[in-house]
Amino acid sequence: MSVDDAARVKELLLTAPVPPARVDLDRAITDGRRRERGRRLIWTAGSATLVALIVTGGVAGVDQLRTVPAGKPVAPPASVATSTSPSAPPSPSASATADACTVADLPGLTGLMPTIVDPTGTYVVVDQVVEAGDAWQAVLVTGGQRTTLPLPAGTTNQQTYGINASGWMVGMASNGPSDRVAFELKNGKATKLPKLPGYQHSKASAINAAGDIVGAAWNDGANVPVLWPASAPGTVKRLGSGAGAAMAIGDDGTIAGTAGDGEAPWIWDTQGNGHALATPPGVVQGKVFAIRGDWAVGWAGTNATGDVGLARWNLRTGAVDTFGGMAGPSRMVNARGDLVVGLSGGSDNTVIRDGSPLVLGTGPYNGGKASAIWISDDGRTVIGSVSSFEGGQTAIHAVTWRC
Amino acid sequence: MRGEAERDYVEYVTARLPHLKRAAYLLCGDSARADDIVQATVTKLYVHWRRASAAENLDGYVHRMLVRQFLDERSLKWSRVVLTDAPPDRATDPAPDRVEDADAVRSLLRRLPPGQRAVLVLRFLCDMSIDDTAVVLRCSAGSVKAQTSRGLESLREFMGTTKTATERG
Numbered sequence: 001m002s003v004d005d006a007a008r009v010k011e012l013l014l015t016a017p018v019p020p021a022r023v024d025l026d027r028a029i030t031d032g033r034r035r036e037r038g039r040r041l042i043w044t045a046g047s048a049t050l051v052a053l054i055v056t057g058g059v060a061g062v063d064q065l066r067t068v069p070a071g072k073p074v075a076p077p078a079s080v081a082t083s084t085s086p087s088a089p090p091s092p093s094a095s096a097t098a099d100a101c102t103v104a105d106l107p108g109l110t111g112l113m114p115t116i117v118d119p120t121g122t123y124v125v126v127d128q129v130v131e132a133g134d135a136w137q138a139v140l141v142t143g144g145q146r147t148t149l150p151l152p153a154g155t156t157n158q159q160t161y162g163i164n165a166s167g168w169m170v171g172m173a174s175n176g177p178s179d180r181v182a183f184e185l186k187n188g189k190a191t192k193l194p195k196l197p198g199y200q201h202s203k204a205s206a207i208n209a210a211g212d213i214v215g216a217a218w219n220d221g222a223n224v225p226v227l228w229p230a231s232a233p234g235t236v237k238r239l240g241s242g243a244g245a246a247m248a249i250g251d252d253g254t255i256a257g258t259a260g261d262g263e264a265p266w267i268w269d270t271q272g273n274g275h276a277l278a279t280p281p282g283v284v285q286g287k288v289f290a291i292r293g294d295w296a297v298g299w300a301g302t303n304a305t306g307d308v309g310l311a312r313w314n315l316r317t318g319a320v321d322t323f324g325g326m327a328g329p330s331r332m333v334n335a336r337g338d339l340v341v342g343l344s345g346g347s348d349n350t351v352i353r354d355g356s357p358l359v360l361g362t363g364p365y366n367g368g369k370a371s372a373i374w375i376s377d378d379g380r381t382v383i384g385s386v387s388s389f390e391g392g393q394t395a396i397h398a399v400t401w402r403c
Numbered sequence: 404m405r406g407e408a409e410r411d412y413v414e415y416v417t418a419r420l421p422h423l424k425r426a427a428y429l430l431c432g433d434s435a436r437a438d439d440i441v442q443a444t445v446t447k448l449y450v451h452w453r454r455a456s457a458a459e460n461l462d463g464y465v466h467r468m469l470v471r472q473f474l475d476e477r478s479l480k481w482s483r484v485v486l487t488d489a490p491p492d493r494a495t496d497p498a499p500d501r502v503e504d505a506d507a508v509r510s511l512l513r514r515l516p517p518g519q520r521a522v523l524v525l526r527f528l529c530d531m532s533i534d535d536t537a538v539v540l541r542c543s544a545g546s547v548k549a550q551t552s553r554g555l556e557s558l559r560e561f562m563g564t565t566k567t568a569t570e571r572g
Contacts (some may be wrong), residue, residue, distance in 0.1 A: 006527060009558055013425075013528040019434040021424035023441050025416060029409070032449025369435045387435045 101403035103363035106383065107144035109398030113385045114141075117374035118163040119292070119334075121381055124398070125149075125160050125169065142167065152183045152190040160185070162206035162213075170213050172203035182215050182228070193228050194236045202226065202236075205257075206248045206291075212270070214239075214246035214255050225257055227270060239272040247298075248291035254315060256288035256296045265298055265311070277313050278320045286311055289331040292377075297339050299329030310341055323352065335377040353379050353403070360401050362386045372401070379403075412452050415461070416445050423469060429512055429524050430473045444469045466529040467539045470521060474540070511558065519554035522547055 106114065112126045126139040138149045138160045151158050155173035162170045169185040173192070182193040182204035195202050199217035207213045211230035216223040222243035228236050239246060239255065244266055247257040255268040259276065265286035268274035279286055279300045286300035300311035300320060310328030312321045314337070330352075332340040341350040351358040351372045360370040360382060368388030375382050382401040423444065427437035447468055448455055458464040512520050521540060525531045526547075533551075537544045 009523060009555065010527040012558070013429055013524065016425075016429065018421075018425045018428045021420045021441060022434075022438045023420055023424070023445060025413065025445070028416070028442060028446040028449055029413075031446045035446070035450045371435070387433075387439075 101358070101361060101382070101401040103361055103386070103399050103401050106141070106398040106400050108141040108146045111396055112139065112141075112398055113371075113387075113396050114373055114383055114398050116160065116163055117383050118165050118167060119377065120165045121374070121376050121383065122165070123163055123167045124383065125163055138171075140167075140169075149185060150188065150190045152181070152192045155179075155181070155183075155192075158183070158190075161204065164207045164209050164211070166209070166211075168207055168211060170204035170207045170215070172215075182213070184213060184228075186211075194234055196224070196226050196236050196238060199224070204228065205246065208249045208253070209251040210253075212249055212253060214249045214257070216245035216257075223261065225255075225266075225268065227255065227272075229270065237272070239268045240274050247287070247289050248296065250291045250293070250315075254291060256291045256298075258287040258298075262287050265296075265300060265313070267296070267315070278318055280309070280311070280320060280322050283309075287329070288313070289329060290333050291315075292333050293335040295333045295335070295337045295339075297330035297333040301328070312337060312339060323355075326350075332374055334375050334379065336379055338375050338379045340372050340375060340382075351375055351382055358382070358403060360384070362388065363399070365395075365397055368397070370399075370401075408452060408456070411456060412449060415456075416448065419462070419465065420445075423465070426466065426469055426524055426528055427473065429528060430470070430521060432512060440469065440472050444472050447472075462529075463531065463535065466525065466531065467535075470525060470539050473521070515554050515557060518542075519550045519557075522550040523554045523558070526551060 106124065109124065109126065114124045114126055116125045117123065122142055124141045126141065138158055140147045140149055149158065149160065149169070152173045155175045157175070158171055158173040160169050160171040170193075171183060171185075172180055173183045173190070174180045180201040180203060181195065182202040183190050184193055184204065184207070185191075193202065193204060193213065196217040198219075200219050202215060202217040204213045204215040206215075213228040213230075215226055215228075217226050217236075217238075218224065223245040224242075225239040225244045225246040226236055227239055227246065227249075242259055243261075244259045244263075245257045245261070246255050246268065249255045253270045255270065256277075257266055257268075258264065259266040259274075262285050264284060265277040265279065265288045266274055267277055267288070277286070277288065277296070283300050283302065285302060286298060288296045288298040290297050294314055294316045296313040296315055298311055299308040300322065301308040308328050310323050310326040310330055312323070312330065312333065313319070314321070326341065328341060330339040330341050336354075338351065338353040341352060351360065353375065360372055362368040362370050363386070365386045365388035368386040370384065370386050372382050372384035374384070380403055382403060384399060384401070386397045386399055388395050388397065420441070423441045424437055427440040427444075428434060431437055431440065444465065448465060451468075455461060455464050455468075512523075515523070518540065522536060525536045525539065526533070531539070533544050533547050537547045540547065
């Protein structure tokens with residue numbers, strides 16, 4: 001290892017953006033005092049049972065399916081059109097409506113955090129790779145059954161990015177850092193997708209109902225957007241002539257993503273004809289991450305300053321909505337335009353339904369943190385996870401909210 | 404603990420929270436879990452403050468507590484899975500931009516076995532020596548060296564692309 005290497009690793013670790021700490025110092029002191037008392041008691045009584053009582057004190061782990069009343073959707077502030085002046089972001093603590101969500105454990109996912117879900121909610125993928133010998137593989141859960149996903153031949157690592165209603169998945173597999181290849185996983189078989197001639201690496205980001213797949217190809221420098229059309233299996237084509245990446249494809253073939261790397265939110269047809277999507281006043285940069293029906297979501301803002309606002313585009317009207325300047329991005333939208341806002345700047349995930357944030361309760365996992373990743377097309381079902389602190393440890397519970 | 408000692412504790416923890424969060428976050432790759440690790444660490448630190456504050460290197464002492472907390476959690480069944488809140492679109496993109504750098508670094512770190520990840524964070528973020536790192540990870544100095552070398556190999560590729568992105572931007 002060279003001195004230069006060490007300096008660069010250090011710089012990387014010191015400068016990587018990290019969400020702000022959410023640590024409760026008052027609680028640490030209260031708990032610390034209690035433990036101090038506990039230590040004194042133990043010292044006096046010499047009893048090990050006190051340790052369990054005092055130190056553990058948490059909730060027992062729970063695996064079983066359960067349903068209890070949980071979060072409530074809350075009232076507006078509703079979505080704000082881009083032309084209006086910035087207003088306060090929607091507040092999750094706004095007044096509640098009469099509706100309530102219930103939360104239930106998602107069978108087959110004990111301890112796992114779901115990452116992508118197909119449009120029907122049938123297939124749930126856990127992209128947090130599981131170590132299996134030397135390989136790292138993703139996990140699929142459907143009907144409560146867990147399956148470790150196969151790797152394409154000759155690869156040792158995979159990341160799954162997209163899934164359609166048939167359960168066909170796409171992503172990127174790798175065999176060491178110098179070989180990354182887009183793959184599709186269909187009917188239990190993982191296959192590498194053809195590489196764009198002249199490009200060493202590729203990844204597939206999304207797949208639509210027909211099986212059209214989009215993604216990006218690259219060498220050392222910039223991405224170029226690509227399409228693997230379902231109508232011509234075994235072929236790949238570049239979209240347009242500029243740099244960029246295709247991140248999403250609708251069932252009607254509308255492709256969305258970015259020009260450059262966040263230079264502008266972009267849209268293409270399957271022939272590769274593209275144009276920028278509208279951006280809010282004073283802003284030109286952005287990226288689309290997801291598309292469904294008439295809706296696309298992502299971020300719009302200024303990449304260099306990290307000012308990345310939530311953006312939702314209506315593909316029919318071309319209008320962009322910034323939800324009053326709420327922090328973005330969003331990485332999932334349903335057919336009604338309801339969306340899930342990502343973990344930006346350390347904030348929790350938020351679901352926006354009918355233009356208003358939906359507060360997701362944590363049900364039996366009292367004091368846990370709710371994190372949504374998906375909302376159904378009818379806006380009634382949300383999938384995600386709750387992380388809770390139980391018995392001195394963090395536990396992850398994959399859950400469904402019905403609202 | 405009361406009075407002046409408690410004020411010292413609050414002052415120290417308040418100042419070091421961002422750094423502790425950074426270390427925990429880079430170790431585990433999940434913001435909520437990192438907060439839990441830090442919360443548990445500073446709670447223990449409260450209990451042991453008298454001894455800790457007398458240590459020659461308080462930061463080093465606290466780093467060791469933090470890493471022990473992280474490693475203890477790994478005994479849980481679910482921790483065989485590498486948790487992350489990384490969104491599913493940025494895994495190892497070739498040119499991470501500033502906004503999504505966090506995802507890229509985290510995504511890269513999470514691919515390292517926990518031992519390699521811990522070694523890199525301890526040695527290069529927490530400035531621990533090889534010997535101190537070996538003690539806290541309960542392994543040999545040789546193993547720390549080997550894990551450092553393997554971890555760096557994986558990171559090297561990433562650092563190259565980061566440089567490219569910076570030069571472009």
